[in-house]
Amino acid sequence: MKLATYKDGSRDGQLVVVSRDLATAHYATGIADRLQQVLDDWGFLSPQLQDLYEALNGGKARHAFPFDPASCMAPLPRAYQWADGSAYLNHVELVRAARNSQAPNNFYTDPLMYQGGSDDFLGPCDDVIVPSEAFGIDFEAEIAVITGDVPMASSPEQALEGIRLVMIANDVSLRNLIPDELAKGFGFFQSKPATAFSPVAVTADELGPAWRGGRLHLTLQSAWNGRKVGMCDAGPDMTFHFGQLIAHICKTRNVRAGSIVGSGTVSNKGVEGEGGKMTWPRGYSCIAEKRAIETILDGKPSTEFMKFGDTIRIEMKGPEGQSIFGAIDQKIAPLAKKPR
């Protein structure tokens, strides 16, 4: 089934069930008001939502209305955990190659992961508000999952069973703040502002055979200012699958219902073109990667980061061209004024 959260002026919004084709929606009132409530009591509430979903798809839901992605908050507007991996090692390799360094060997056995802020997510069509263009504004197109409870010391296989919903994400990054921040040794903080999520979150059964081995084998499209810049296959080059990422968190703690776990920037390996020259025909899911490729090829980056007014659209389509999660479609905007 497909679930979304409609804006209603409250902090957690209103849970809606959305039809498979994203054409219609129906309030989940009477079953649950908020998505976190469903995650807290999945076994009891999700079958009721599934019934409503089937009625909606069959055109038999009584109070269906046209679905509007612009009315959506993030499926979970705030969450108790947002842990983002960097599971596509190709991305790490490119960024490192651009500065003549190699990924250490343990990067291939031990996932990279950072803890993100989860108190204030953005809806799929909300502006990305940044105080300054000088921060180096970048998008990052990712896959993310929402979990149920996964106990401490669970195996990757056990962790996979804990996945409840799948989404796509724009993990906005402020690239020019990263070097100083990482140099301090405590990881990302100010360089990772609010993350945006797709209009709907979907159960894995909606993805059919494209969801296998803890990976989503479909193409993640990114269009920057209307120009398609990324058509990256999220499946084959994901070094660590979602079960491995969740098990990484579980090594020393319990993962509780409503935790969101991200894949990191989706990235595909380059291919050797004519004369041995490398090309990256699938494009890029973040500008930092494009700049790394430019540095490798030309000695320096030529693509600049995003400016105020720029737009970014991220979407994933199924084998028949249907949008699965709806599109993240955002504009970069300045902070209106100092508060108070």
Added chain:
Amino acid sequence: MKLATYKDGSRDGQLVVVSRDLATAHYATGIADRLQQVLDDWGFLSPQLQDLYEALNGGKARHAFPFDPASCMAPLPRAYQWADGSAYLNHVELVRAARNSQAPNNFYTDPLMYQGGSDDFLGPCDDVIVPSEAFGIDFEAEIAVITGDVPMASSPEQALEGIRLVMIANDVSLRNLIPDELAKGFGFFQSKPATAFSPVAVTADELGPAWRGGRLHLTLQSAWNGRKVGMCDAGPDMTFHFGQLIAHICKTRNVRAGSIVGSGTVSNKGVEGEGGKMTWPRGYSCIAEKRAIETILDGKPSTEFMKFGDTIRIEMKGPEGQSIFGAIDQKIAPLAKKPR
């Protein structure tokens, strides 16, 4: 006023108001069930809780019962944010001096902060479950605040106004996992398991003149296996006050109601004793600091990290010796068995 959350088998527990002397409590039923609810609507709900608090202190609350810290979850059993600073630079200086390095200059102007997991906090008397003693189990006695909404780009002074409640915390650390984790460059993750908080969270007015300049000028006591090892003054050596820590988060994002912000390990500067030898008469708020001091004095650490069965008690008392937050009182315990 003083607020706590009683265990009732649910994920968020039941909100109770606790008397100033921590002797009695009263369910907040009829006003609010959960603390997050109060933080989401502070202006409307907190005066009603304050009225109940005054009735309770005056012995006039109808259904008061004896307050039992062991029945408490963390005041916020799960939160949308847990951002922990390292605001006592003396702690950083000691740890660095032990490995012959100095804190970089920008550490004195730009707070160190990491994002912690917030989906599964421990109650004040809950066991600290760790899969292996070999992880290097350490306590960290800290001060923490819970905020209301603080908008992006707020100043430290504006951020101070956003503080709703104050607590103490045990930010458990797994020291032997830290070096490898920090070497990867993304900061702490597995080395920071679930954090525990004091039985009650209190409003700043309860702290009187001890709460000034965004700092809490009282002594944080730590007793390890019943032996007092720390009597650290949380006020004077806090390099960055809580307003500065919150403003650090706000630089690139909004901080939303129910965010918890920590001070990092409370630490006091050493004093020069006879013959110019340094001493640290106030002891320590984490074992890593004791080991750093031993390394500085003797060339190597002699105090080992915690073992299964060890206990840690953290408490803060007011000028008249009264416990303000109740005590964190935990035992270190192994993971019972592999899940499932």
